[in-house]
Amino acid sequence: MPELPDLDPxxxxxxxxxxxxxxxxxxxxxxxxxxxxxxxxxxxxxxxLLKLEEAGYVAMEKKFVARKPVTLYRMTExxxxxxxxxxxxxxALLGGALAG
Amino acid sequence: xxxxxxxxxxxAMNDHELTERIVLIESMMRAGRKSTEYWGWNFLLWxxxxxxAVAWSSLLPEAGGRWLAWPxxxxxxxxxxxxxxxxxxxxxxxxxxxxxxxxxxxxMGLGIxxxxxxxxxxxxxxxxxxxxxxxxxxxxAHVGSGIFLRWQTQIVVGALWWAAAIAxxxxxxxxxxxxxxxxxxxxxIGFGIYLMIRExxxxxxxxxxxxxxx
Numbered sequence: 096m097p098e099l100p101d102l103d104p105x106x107x108x109x110x111x112x113x114x115x116x117x118x119x120x121x122x123x124x125x126x127x128x129x130x131x132x133x134x135x136x137x138x139x140x141x142x143x144l145l146k147l148e149e150a151g152y153v154a155m156e157k158k159f160v161a162r163k164p165v166t167l168y169r170m171t172e173x174x175x176x177x178x179x180x181x182x183x184x185x186x187a188l189l190g191g192a193l194a195g
Numbered sequence: 196x197x198x199x200x201x202x203x204x205x206x207a208m209n210d211h212e213l214t215e216r217i218v219l220i221e222s223m224m225r226a227g228r229k230s231t232e233y234w235g236w237n238f239l240l241w242x243x244x245x246x247x248a249v250a251w252s253s254l255l256p257e258a259g260g261r262w263l264a265w266p267x268x269x270x271x272x273x274x275x276x277x278x279x280x281x282x283x284x285x286x287x288x289x290x291x292x293x294x295x296x297x298x299x300x301x302x303m304g305l306g307i308x309x310x311x312x313x314x315x316x317x318x319x320x321x322x323x324x325x326x327x328x329x330x331x332x333x334x335x336a337h338v339g340s341g342i343f344l345r346w347q348t349q350i351v352v353g354a355l356w357w358a359a360a361i362a363x364x365x366x367x368x369x370x371x372x373x374x375x376x377x378x379x380x381x382x383x384i385g386f387g388i389y390l391m392i393r394e395x396x397x398x399x400x401x402x403x404x405x406x407x408x409x
Contacts, residue, residue: 107216109216109219112219112223113219113223116220116221116223116224116227117224117226117227118227119224120224120227120290121227121288121289121290122288122289123288123289124227124288125286125287125288127286128287128288132223132226132227182217182220185213185217186217188213189210189213189214189217
């Protein structure tokens with residue numbers, strides 16, 4: 096019997112998976128945009144983003160835009176690789192039934 | 196663990212849960228990509244601006260500031276575009292795709308201004324070739340965007356601008372204005388309304404699928 100790949104528990108959480116998927120398609124995103132897309136609360140979103148940041152999957156930057164403070168998140172190369180590995184593992188677990 | 200069980204961080208998952216994750220990934224990637232791609236309002240705005248400019252320059256008497264019609268309308272449309280775009284894209288992320296499309300349209304817009312104002316003021320203005328050049332540039336931007344997005348509808352819109360450019364070379368008198376207005380009606384106003392309908396439909400579908408948009 097072939098060995099089944101493990102899924103990265105940091106990526107696997109629904110909220111963190113949603114965040115990485117969102118960030119994979121953009122250069123960087125504001126905290127408020129991520130909150131609106133996921134329908135999450137500030138506290139919950141902040142906790143998940145912190146976990147992703149600690150894993151080195153996202154990078155956070157605070158700056159001022161038009162004299163207003165904004166918090167920007169972008170996916171790191173490590174995060175992109177982790178998401179790609181996770182998707183490949185999911186497909187392997189599902190027996191290659193999903194194409195593309 | 197049952198026959199379909201999978202080990203994930205010490206817990207078991209079935210195929211349904213794993214498939215749910217794939218659906219989540221796809222819907223979120225789609226939401227990220229779609230966040231900046233709706234510009235139907237801008238095509239509509241510029242279509243209206245062209246009509247206003249043509250009406251102003253045609254209906255006013257020669258001494259009534261007719262020569263101001265195009266510069267004033269175009270500059271006003273640029274300022275309105277910048278203002279609305281800033282408001283609509285506030286808090287929204289940028290992607291490589293949005294930057295690439297912005298590059299195409301900004302270059303086209305600047306090209307038209309660099310070309311149109313010197314020609315209009317040089318005293319060498321010739322309506323047929325002037326309008327044909329403008330229509331070719333509009334066609335280039337549409338076809339470029341269409342090829343980049345792999346979207347046939349926009350390629351067809353660009354081809355219609357090129358057809359208008361050819362027609363402009365062949366007509367005389369007011370024919371040039373009629374060709375331009377017909378192309379504007381289809382390629383700007385019609386296309387803009389079509390995009391806005393698509394945008395509201397996509398947003399309704401996203402809401403129904405549980406994917407929220409800012």
